[in-house]
Amino acid sequence: MYFIFSKVLLFLLFPLNWIIIFLLIALFSKRQKLKRKCFITGVVLLIIFSNPLLLYLFAKNWDVNSAPLNKNKVYSSVIVLGGFSGEDKNGNGVFNENADRFIQGVKLKEEGRVSHILISSGNGNLGQSKFKEAVWTQSVLKEFNLPDSAVLIEPDSRNTFENATFSKQILQKAHLQPPYILVTSAYHMRRSLYIFKKEGMDVVPYSSGRITSNVKFSFLDYMMPDAGVLAGWCTYLKELIGLTVAHLK
Known part of the structure; x- marks a missing residue:
């Protein structure tokens, strides 16, 4: 409800x-x-x-800005929150404007900053759909040649509350110790951090997709309706x- x-x-x-x-x-x-x-x-x-x-x-x-990562530490897992993809009219997965979440998560794994990557996302649509974002993303990660042993998926969450609850259960079951790196869009990080910390999870923010990046705008750019x-x-x-x-x- x-x-x-x-x-x-x-x-x-x-x-x-x-x-x-x-x-x-x-x-x-x-x-x-x-x-x-x-x-x-x-x-x-x-x-x-x-x-x-x-x-x-x-x-x-x-x-929320990204927190500095410990350069001498390999974190046990990066938690990548979904919302970076959806399904097309044929039911196939496609990336959307939040795809930088996925990119940053894979980048951290490829750079050796984390040993595991956890994709947390089910389907947040009100309508009936069999599409599970985490399941689809797992198939994409296989194309990147990431070993199955390094990939965890949480395919049941519908919102950020469930992201936190279900991710905690999976990480504890896998015996992966905190702190974890939390990847989501900069606009979503404030709420995500609050919810994950209320769930008792020790997470380090790693923001993606900032709209306030160092892009030079003219006065006219700010005044023209968009x-x-x-x-x-x-x-x-x-x-x-x-x-x-x-x-x-």
């Missing part, structure tokens, strides 16, 4: 949905005063949530709500 409720709540709180609602009311309402107020509200929200600078400033303060920024706000609002729920739980 919590899983379904969280999905519905996120849908209701996404800025684009409210912008559409206000503009539709402005379009179809017969009350001129209400029409004007809803139109102005919708336009103001659109301007705010399509501004790259505002999202950049929020992300800069929200994202439709992609709306999607960015959806991502960060999801994290903000998720962290709030984690604290309440």
